[in-house]
Amino acid sequence: MERLADRVAIVTGGGSGIGLATVRRFASEGARVVVADVDSSAGEAAAKEVDGIFVRTDVTSESDVAAMVGAAVDTYGRLDIAFNNAGISPPDDDSILTTGLDAWRKVQEVNLTSVYLCCKAQIPVMQKQGKGSIINTASFVARMGAATSQISYTASKGGVLAMSRELGVQFAREGIRINAISPGPVDTPLLRELFASDPERAARRMVHIPMGRFAEATEIAAAVAFLASDDSSFITASEFLVDGGISGAYVTPL
Ligand code: NAD
Numbered sequence: 001m002e003r004l005a006d007r008v009a010i011v012t013g014g015g016s017g018i019g020l021a022t023v024r025r026f027a028s029e030g031a032r033v034v035v036a037d038v039d040s041s042a043g044e045a046a047a048k049e050v051d052g053i054f055v056r057t058d059v060t061s062e063s064d065v066a067a068m069v070g071a072a073v074d075t076y077g078r079l080d081i082a083f084n085n086a087g088i089s090p091p092d093d094d095s096i097l098t099t100g101l102d103a104w105r106k107v108q109e110v111n112l113t114s115v116y117l118c119c120k121a122q123i124p125v126m127q128k129q130g131k132g133s134i135i136n137t138a139s140f141v142a143r144m145g146a147a148t149s150q151i152s153y154t155a156s157k158g159g160v161l162a163m164s165r166e167l168g169v170q171f172a173r174e175g176i177r178i179n180a181i182s183p184g185p186v187d188t189p190l191l192r193e194l195f196a197s198d199p200e201r202a203a204r205r206m207v208h209i210p211m212g213r214f215a216e217a218t219e220i221a222a223a224v225a226f227l228a229s230d231d232s233s234f235i236t237a238s239e240f241l242v243d244g245g246i247s248g249a250y251v252t253p254l
Contacts, residue, residue, distance in 0.1 A: 003229035005030035008076040010068060012059050012118060013086030015042030017188045018137065018224075021217035022083055023050055025225045031081065034072045038086070059086045059114035069121040079125045081228040084118040085137040087111045089153050096151045104152040111156035112163075119167055123176060131175040135227045136164045138180040140243045148204070157182075161239060168237025177236040179227050184243030187214040210245035210252045 009026045013019035014035035020042075026033050027050035035050075036057035037043030047054035053075055057068045072079045088110045092103040115136050126132025141150075142157040164180035171178060185191065185205060191214065195202030206212065223242045226232050241247055 002030040003225070003231060004081070007031045007080040007228070008034070008072055008078050009081035009083065009228065010034045010036055010072055010079065010118075010122070011083045011085060012036045012057065012068075012114070013137075015039045015046050018183065018186060018217045018220045019083070019085045020046050021221035022085070022224045023047075023052070025218070025221040026050075026081070026083075026228065027052065029225055029229070031228075032076050034068070034075070036068045036086070059084075059118060060109045062117055065114075065117045065121050068118075069125060073125060078129060079122060080129075080132055082118060082122045082132070082134045083137075083224055083228070084115050084122075084134065086114060087137060087156075089150060093150045093152045095149045099151050107152035108156050108159075111153065112159040115160050115163060119163070119178070123167070123171060126176045127171070127174055129175075132177070133228050133232075134164075134167070134176065134178040135224050136160050136178070136180050138164070138182045138239065140182050140184045140241060140247055142180075142182060143239075143241075144247055148201075165237045165239075172236050177227075177232070179232075179236060180239045181220065181224055181227065182239055182241045182243065183215060183220045184209065184241075184246050185214045186217055186220060188217065208246055208249060208252060210249050212253070213244070215242065215244060 009031045011023050014023045015037035023046050033052035035043045035047040035054045038058045043054045055068045055071045057064045138160040139157040141154045142161040161180045168178035
């Protein structure tokens, strides 16, 4: 499938996990990809793999984000797709009772302020073109509560979801579609390591997933590619949940 032939796409957090899988998926569908990441070696490797460009970007920096968008336009002449996906989930973001203000702010900056900065820089380029698709990474925790709290993370993803909806509405008549993707838990090296050392913790989560497994990053990337492509041409201000049924479940299969 070449649904993204001749399209230019930015992927933030493109060096790892969901971002990396999406870089690969976008390229396989014909897009030219700008990989943006704070981790230069991972980002450079991803860009090299798909014959794209790498721009070292801290998504919390307004000037870095401006340079990222500038690099896409300078190199390829346009910007059709933006996957604003970089995010963190640090261990010091926990229960509200123990999470300090610095830990709270750090997560808000990387997960939520970054999406504000990216959309603010990307939308004017897309307005000039009269077309574009922006996909922001939220999470299933934006709509479901967990007793195993990561309070700032959850609040930041709720913010991403609400902001994406509002931007989708505001720019709908200018040809720009803006949606959120909400992955369920994804099988990343981080998650695997955490659960290998604490099987009880893994089991406590797994029991809530009707499909009985975590997602593969490629399964999230496939949904992102759909939102990026014209196959989703009537979808905007929307949330695409890719969660293995978690949010629909009351009693899961044995
Ligand atoms: P990951 O850690 O594998 O990749 C995140 C990437 O973002 C890394 O390459 C990292 O270097 C980069 N990054 C971190 N801070 C950055 C910054 N300030 N500027 C630029 N780049 C930065 O994570 P992942 O699991 O692929 O997660 C990607 C997104 O998906 C995140 O927004 C995360 O919250 C969300 N998400 C993940 C899961 C999951 O289970 N893994 C579930 C739901 C949502």
